[in-house]
Amino acid sequence: MSRLKRCLLALGLLTLLLLTLRLWPHAALREAAPLSRLVLAENGELLRMTLAADGQYRLWRPLERIAPAMIEAQLLKEDRYFYWHPGVDPSALLRATLATYGGGMRQGGSTLSMQLTRRLYGINSRSIPGKLQQILLALWLEARHSKHDILEAYLNLAPMGGNIEGVEAASRIYFGKSAQQLSLSEALALAVIPQQPGRGRFGPALQQARLQLMAKWRQEHTDDPRNEGLLELPLTARTRQQLAFRAPHLSEQLLASREGDELHSTLDLRLQRRLEQLIRQFVSDHRRQGVRNATAILVDSRDQAVKALVGSADYFNASIHGQVNGVHASRSPGSTLKPFLYGLALDQGLIQPMSILKDTPQAFGAFQPENFDGRFAGPLTAQDALIRSRNVPAVWLASQLRQPSLHGLLQRADIRGLRGEEHYGLALALGGGELTPAELAKLYLMLAGDGQMHSLRWTREDESQVGPQLLSPQAAFMVRDMLRHNPRPDGLPADARGRNWPVAWKTGTSWGFHDAWSAGLVGPYVLVVWVGNFDATPNPAFVGIRTAAPLFFRIADALPLALPEVQPTADRPPEGLSRVEVCTASGELPNRWCPQTRKTWYIPGVSPIRVSDLHRPVWVDRQTGNAACPPYDKATSELQVFEFWPTELQRLFAAAGLPRRTPPDLPSACKPIQTLDERDTPRFTSPLTQVTYSLRLSQPSELIQLSANAANDARTLFWFADQTLLGQSTPQQGLSWRPEHSGKFQLRVSDDLGRSSSRTLRVEFLP
Known part of the structure; x- marks a missing residue:
């Protein structure tokens, strides 16, 4: 065999060996050391960085997420021929040996690969055997891993002073930004730290080393426009003691419940800081009343993202158990559940907003509910009964509900810790159960979302899970409209300053004054506020309207100022909802003698509607x-x-x-x-009896004429199909109507004196 063939064979075997080493399964360099974990705000700002299991601040970032200036500066400082050598640079080793053992200043000849092996295997490279071991392991490392992976590992494991390792951790701690955002001046500063990791902060020695590297940079990059900047100015770096510690309750929640070393929350730091400030100030202002703690959660109803969370008034105050996350603590919600009770009643046809309910002494078996003020208001509209939080009408509605009941709605909403319905009875309508502020926020989010249940989004990667439809869009809109009529606790107009967002809100007070709540919709946001003590110590000051509502409106008034770019859209009624004039006193269609009317929303075919008497x-x-x-x-x-x-x-x-x-x-x-004479009741003239009316689908203009003869004293006729109000007319005009489907309808016509008659109508649609 010729020498050439032997060389080619040897080269092929070497290539095969190297390829085998490269492809043979082996642990990734990323697994070489435990990592810290990050919690970030929506805009990428740091909320929390944890220590790794070995007590180091260490984060791993792909090479593509590190600023190119940082990579180039590190190579320029440590190993400019990194991509050309096999892991060892013979010329650098020779130069370092001559300088070190020739009586000159000690120099290092280690490549990045050699430095990485020293870090990975704990080699003492100051001795000759240790240096030889380092060289061999560097060659082994290069054979097993790509240049890309070795450089990535070095930048993530290099010592950066004290217990800080890697450029990402160093960049976060020293400069408050990610390694991807480093400027040239900052990259040059970090590049010189690995050779001087014990020098501490950015003192004179490290600044001098940075300036020396800067001079090399300018020689290598003569056309770089950044060279004209003020690169020589000293850099100001932060310390580990200044490391961000924001939104501690949310950060701890995500760290405990999520995997991964980078958790990107949905938190808006502007809103988080504002809520924390307002709650601290509120607690300080009301300390004489015994108020020491409060929580709040703010959710964007447009994307279900949690924008702010304050788990306690002071995280570091052990006397109030400040490290407890009160947003996830179950408490009695008081009357904050009543809007959902009224929503069910609207959907089941028990009421419309202007229906008259009786706030009178009533007994429901052995249960005799009383109002918070100990008084009874008599007849009042459903809207007033809700916003004035009257207990007797709420319990009466709960007793009239079919399935689903309020308990059934809460079950479908996945409220945890809910006992059986028989345990609560009708008292559930008054807040007899327990739920967390986060769960209550989810219920009000459902109200904002036209009755559709959604899960909360805590991180940017979360997808809001669509849950069951708990209320119809029509009932959800009517409840929102009713709650928007709830007056502010300070007596000011709803938009006193001309820039407030619309607010639909409700308060709640638990039995025994343990919890004060205020929850609702503020523009496009859901806000829930709780005031109380984590140890359940009662306080007569813990009344929703007196304590929680003022804090709620401090936050509500601050939101438009904190978010000037947000313009809330009008809350438009959904399809399937109608507007009708009713008698103010009775909440029913006005008869001839009703002195005052007002408009109300109602769901045709569902809401109760009849002529008032x-x-x-x-x-x-x-x-x-x-x-x-x-x-x-x-x-x-x-x-x-x-x-x-x-x-x-x-x-x-x-x-x-x-x-x-x-x-x-x-x-x-x-x-x-x-006693009205039956001869004076309206008498149908159309449609005819015992006749089936045929309508063609292809002719949408075909209508059925409704008309009736009425007494001379009748001025208005109201037309109904089954329970649906079709419209009103004068006796002379009548009404035109086209049913939506074939079938049998029970038509009824009533005049404004309360007299009525009915007739059966059969309709079929033809092609």
Whole structure:
């Protein structure tokens, strides 16, 4: 075999050996040492950096996420021929040997690969045997790993002073930024630290070394425009004692619940700082009232991201158990659950916002609920009952609910720690259960999201999981609209300064004054505030409207100022919701004698709607004040309108100092005027009976005419199909209607005097 062939064979075998070494499975260099963990804010700012298991600050970043200037500066300082040697630079070793043992100043001839082996294997390279071992291991390292991986490992493991290793950890600690964001001046400073790791902070010696490396840089990069900058100015570096320690409760939560060495939260530092400041100031201002602790969570309803979380008023205050994350502590929510009870009642057709509910003494079996103020308000609208947090109407609604009940809604919302429904009974409507501020925020997020449940997003990588539809979009909108009428606790107008966001909010107070809550929607954000003690010590000051609501509005008023770029959109009603005029006093369609009306939202086919009969006319004798008998003489009697309230409500009005006129009793000898003659009821003229009306799908303009003859004293007719209000008309005009589907409909027409009649209609659609 010729010499050439032998050489080629040897070269092939060597290549095969090197390829085998490279491809043979081996541990990645990233696994050489334990790593610290980072928690970052939404914008990448550092919230927390932990120590690695060995007590070092050490982070691993891919080479592609390190500033090119840092890589070039390190190679220029330590190993400019890194990409050309096999792990050992013979010329550098020779030069270092001659200088060290020839009586000159001691020099190092180690390449980056050799320095990395010293770090990985703990070699003492100051002795000749140690240096030889270092050389052999560097060759072995180069055979096993690529240049890319070796350089990446060196930059992540190089000593950077004290217990700091790697350029990412050093950059975060010294300059408060990632290694990807390093400037040239900062990169040059970090590049000289590995050879002087014990010199401490950026003192004169290290500054001098940086200037020397800067001179080399300018020689190598003569055309770099950065050379014209003020690179010679001393750098100011931070210390480990100045390392960021922000949002400690959220940081600890993520570190405990998530894997990975870099956790990118959704936290907005502007909002986090603002909430922390407002809570500290609020606690300080109310310390005389015994207020020592509070929590808050702020969620963006547009993407379900948690933007701020304050787990306690002072993380470092052991006397209030400040390190406990109160946002995840289960507490009694008080009346903050009532909006969801009312939402269910709206969906199940029990009420519409202007329906009249009775706040009167009532017993539900052995349960006799009372209001917080110990009084009863009598009749009031569902909207007022909700925003005034009246307990009796809430318990009555809870007793009327079908499935799902409030307990069923909370179960579907995945509220943890919920006991069986029989354990709470109707008291659940008043906050008898327990949930966390984070869970309550999720419920109000559902309210903001048109009744659709979503999970909270804690990190940038989280995807909000879509949960069940707990309320219809129509009911969710109506509840939001009702809560927006809740007046501010300070008595100021809703937008006193002309720049406040719309607020839909509710308070809650637990039994025994253990917890004060305020929760709601502020523009596009969900805000939940809790005030109390983690050890459940009661305090009469812990009342939602007195304590939690003022803190809630401090935050609510601060949000538009902190986020001037955010412009909340109008809350538009969803499809399937209608607006109708109702009698103010009764909440029903106004009859002829209703003196005042107002508009309300209602869900056609679901919301209860009928013509009011609260106001009725009575002929009254002018002399006696008693009801007159027919025939009526206008000279001695007059027609007066009275409100016919039930006796129990009449008593409540009188007790409240607001007595209503009592309708006069009718003499037994005369027939009451309220007994309406059946001949005066509206009589259908269209549609006809026993006729099936056919409509063509291809002709959407085909309509069914609804008309009726009415008495001369009727001015308005109200038209219904089953329970759906179709519209209103005058007796002369009638109404045109096109059903949405084939089938049988029960039509009803009522006049504004309360008289009505009905008729069955059959409709079929043809192609």
